[in-house]
Amino acid sequence: MADQWEYLPEECWESVFNRLGHNRHLEAPSLVCKRFLSICNRLRSSLTVSDPTVLLHEDISRLIRRFHLLKRIDFVEFHGDADLLLREIGRSGLNLEVLNLSKQRRVPVQGMKELGAKVKTLRVLICSRQCSLQDSDLIAIADSFPSLQELDISYPEQDFGSLTKIDSIEYECAVSGSFPGTVSDVGIAMLSSKFQRLCRIDVSGNHFITDRSLLSLSSKCVFLREIAARDCSLISEIGIALAIRHNPHLISLSVNGSKIPSAFSSSSFTIESSLICGRALCTLDFSQMSISDDLLSSIIQAGLPLLNLALSRCRGFTFAGLSLLLCKYCSLNYLDIEGAAFLTDQSMLELSQYLHDVKFINLNSCSNLSNSAFFLLVKACPYLEEIRMERTNLGKEDCPSDMNSQLQNLKLSWNKSLSDKTLQKIAMVCPNLRSLDISHCWGITGEGIGYIGMNCCEIKMLKVNGCSRLRNLGMNSGFSKLEVLYASESGIDxxxxxxxRHSCRWLLRLNLEGCLGVTAEGVKEVVTNCKAIKEISLKKCCNVASDVIPWMVITRPSLRKLIPPGMEKKTKSQRPATAP
Known part of the structure; x- marks a missing residue:
């Protein structure tokens, strides 16, 4: 009877493994036997290729043939022959939907052309942080994947020096439509004319595109619904107004335009006067802009179907303007007002009556907010899933505990007044926490973090970087589901x-960088018992003997990345491709 499981049909095993959820949970059963490995390979939907040693044609072909249902492939920081890889993917017959080519030295144009000729299912292409990106690359992308729905070409990493002051020659080159070796208005215009189904584009960080690019995208891409253009030095408020006017179907706009001179010099093109045209706008991100109460009033008058609003680090608006806006849009799900220095505990009491439906709120750097504001939000917002209150006065005032919240994510780093007592109260009212960041909260000890382990049984990620008084995770720590622990420069010993070792059996990632109380003996305890661990950083752990590194590599085959005290080193078991 004990061996009857071997005769179960593969369809049954596929159903069992599918119930495991994320691809990373397939690794354990794939080690049981070759049959399970074959079944798991068939079920994987995503693959990350990062090791530059994958160079041989035979290796690439064999790798691709192992996975039949791949929908997403990531080549982030892959430094091998990307053209060769793309050609093999094209020949594999995969119905690929998402391709991530971020952080490449260059765009693999030839490989994309061959992939585009054979794979017609690709709908998302990510080319962010490219070391070299220019107009010819955009044209190649458009020619290769004319049916693309989402494109990310954000933040290319060309070094142009400081762009805070662009001299007249550079400015004239940019507004004339082209700038050598960069993405310019010419490339965006060509791309806009070729894409027929583009729904979302991110051009953030491209410093030499101007208002003309926003106009091209909004007027030529008829299915475009989302535009992100943050940190584009030559985009002005006029360009933002033009984008809203020429595409009334936009549902999301993320920009931070400036008041620089525009190629379209008309006083009638203002954001305030154009918002009435944005009938479908659900998401507005005006972070780091100068925002007046008049603009907030224009948003109210436009009657937008607004659900997500980001005014992070904005200047110019007041509590009165914000209060009127929230009163109108009391159905907001997402609110980011980081750096709103005028906010106090009392003002949050007034605003909380309009935040019943909020699921996410960012109050970072609102230095006047204390415990009263935090627990008020927990009580007033029953659907709240994430609060960010970094660099505030959290830890001051009393802490009520007669409530139970659905909060899953808390980012509370750099709160110098945060104490074990406050953390205990947070643990009591937030039993559903999945992620907690209390980095650089210097008052926290093992006693405080122990309350989190005992009360928050579902927590999977914990960040305690810089908590120098923290020696452990509590004497009776829970953390049975903890997968990620970042404890760099903490007091962990x-x-x-x-x-x-005893409580975190399912730990996957552990960062102990700069933990001077850690030695090889303690590292061995973790490596021996945390059998699923994939990444360990021991950088600057000067009391860890280097001879423990070979032992770790041999003892724990699951390791994918190991950073020893001196330098980065990859384990023998680091596969050419690893599934997340």
Missing amino acids: DDGLRMI
């Missing part, structure tokens, strides 16, 4: 690692 060998005794703390022994506790982690």
